[in-house]
Amino acid sequence: MAEAIWSVGKVAKRCGINVSTLHFYEQQGLIHSWRNAGNQRRYKPEVLRRISVIKAAQKVGVSLEEIKRAFESLPNNRTPTVEDWQQLSKNWQQMLDGRIAYLQKLRDNLAGCIGCGCLSMTSCPLYNPDDKLAELGSGPVLLDRAEQQAGVDR
Amino acid sequence: MAEAIWSVGKVAKRCGINVSTLHFYEQQGLIHSWRNAGNQRRYKPEVLRRISVIKAAQKVGVSLEEIKRAFESLPNNRTPTVEDWQQLSKNWQQMLDGRIAYLQKLRDNLAGCIGCGCLSMTSCPLYNPDDKLAELGSGPVLLDRAEQQAGVDR
DNA sequence: ATAAAACCTCAACTTCACTTGAGGTAAAGC
DNA sequence: GCTTTACCTCAAGTGAAGTTGAGGTTTTAT
Numbered sequence: 001m002a003e004a005i006w007s008v009g010k011v012a013k014r015c016g017i018n019v020s021t022l023h024f025y026e027q028q029g030l031i032h033s034w035r036n037a038g039n040q041r042r043y044k045p046e047v048l049r050r051i052s053v054i055k056a057a058q059k060v061g062v063s064l065e066e067i068k069r070a071f072e073s074l075p076n077n078r079t080p081t082v083e084d085w086q087q088l089s090k091n092w093q094q095m096l097d098g099r100i101a102y103l104q105k106l107r108d109n110l111a112g113c114i115g116c117g118c119l120s121m122t123s124c125p126l127y128n129p130d131d132k133l134a135e136l137g138s139g140p141v142l143l144d145r146a147e148q149q150a151g152v153d154r
Numbered sequence: 155m156a157e158a159i160w161s162v163g164k165v166a167k168r169c170g171i172n173v174s175t176l177h178f179y180e181q182q183g184l185i186h187s188w189r190n191a192g193n194q195r196r197y198k199p200e201v202l203r204r205i206s207v208i209k210a211a212q213k214v215g216v217s218l219e220e221i222k223r224a225f226e227s228l229p230n231n232r233t234p235t236v237e238d239w240q241q242l243s244k245n246w247q248q249m250l251d252g253r254i255a256y257l258q259k260l261r262d263n264l265a266g267c268i269g270c271g272c273l274s275m276t277s278c279p280l281y282n283p284d285d286k287l288a289e290l291g292s293g294p295v296l297l298d299r300a301e302q303q304a305g306v307d308r
Numbered sequence: 309a310t311a312a313a314a315c316c317t318c319a320a321c322t323t324c325a326c327t328t329g330a331g332g333t334a335a336a337g338c
Numbered sequence: 339g340c341t342t343t344a345c346c347t348c349a350a351g352t353g354a355a356g357t358t359g360a361g362g363t364t365t366t367a368t
Contacts, residue, residue, distance in 0.1 A: 007314080007315080008314085008315070009313095009314060009315080018356085018357075019314090019315080020356075020357060020358080021355090021356065021357085023316095023317090024355075024356060024357090025356095028355090036364095037364095038315080038316090038363075038364045038365075039315085039316060039317095039363080039364080040314085040315055040316075040363095040364070040365085041315085041316090056260055056264075058355095059215075059256070059260075060215075060256075060257060060260065061213075061214075061215045063354075063355090064354075064355070065354085089264045092261075092264055093261055093264060096257055096260060096261040096264070097261065099257055100254060100257045100258060100261070102213070103214060103250055103253055103254045103257065104254060106210055106213075106214065106250060107246075107247055107250040107251065107254070110210075110243045110246055110247060110250070161344080161345080162344085162345070163343095163344060163345075172326085172327075173344090173345080174326075174327060174328080175325090175326065175327085177346095177347090178325075178326060178327090182325090190334095191334095192333075192334045192335070192345085192346090193333080193334080193345085193346065194333095194334070194335085194344085194345055194346075195345085195346090212325095217324075217325090218324075218325070219324090
């Protein structure tokens, strides 16, 4: 059966990250721990889910700052419930949909623009930042902003 | 008609970046210029395409180092031809396809995993980095590597 | 009981991708 | 012709996301 209490080393090994990274994440307020009698960190299994989410988010270009804000919707006085994580998941999906749409447009643009060889300064959308590429928004989208843009009901 | 020779300021304004960024990119070997009689930088219109590609690549999490390597397939003794850009574009599309697939799996995973509320340490793919999520590769994919993985013919 | 492994703090260092500033030259506009 | 704007170099600074190291304590294994 899965243990109910974890040490830094165990968490680090399980997640494939350094102990120092766990210290760093804690210092940044992304994860939480309590201390045992000998001042060593102890974690609830919940921390593994948080770290999984952090790593997944980073892969799609979300900053720790934004992840932290997303986590602020989670309760810090009690262990997050299924509903808590579902709400976070829902917000994330909107963001991911946006990112996917961006990449698809970018891919098509490359095919149709670089690939076409037009190299026309006046009509090529790659040359003109206010055209197709620009209207997709500027890169890694804030969770909050993605939410706002989609007009999410709370 | 479009000008054939550009100054730093014009390029910067056109691309929506700082002059200092152009200096930096040049220092990093991402773009090239020649100097006029008064030692000021002059650019071919080609530089706009390079910068567009740099910005697009960064949005999807590609580092300058990787972009530089991708650019190394472009000729530096002559202005890149349509074919040169097409080759680069082809490599990119493979990379983008990979990124898109990653995001789609991540989205579905969030729906089916965080959303489901299973919170099971032993069966949840989010908790187990060697499962579904991990097999997607580790984040921003090298252009070269994306190529290799896809078994691109040269 | 003791040695090895794991943990602690705190400060400093690293890499990436730029930005800022000082001190000076060149080009453009009136 | 002069002044404003644009440009030059070089060095140092910034912020994000950690990593490394020193010096010391706690836990675990034998």
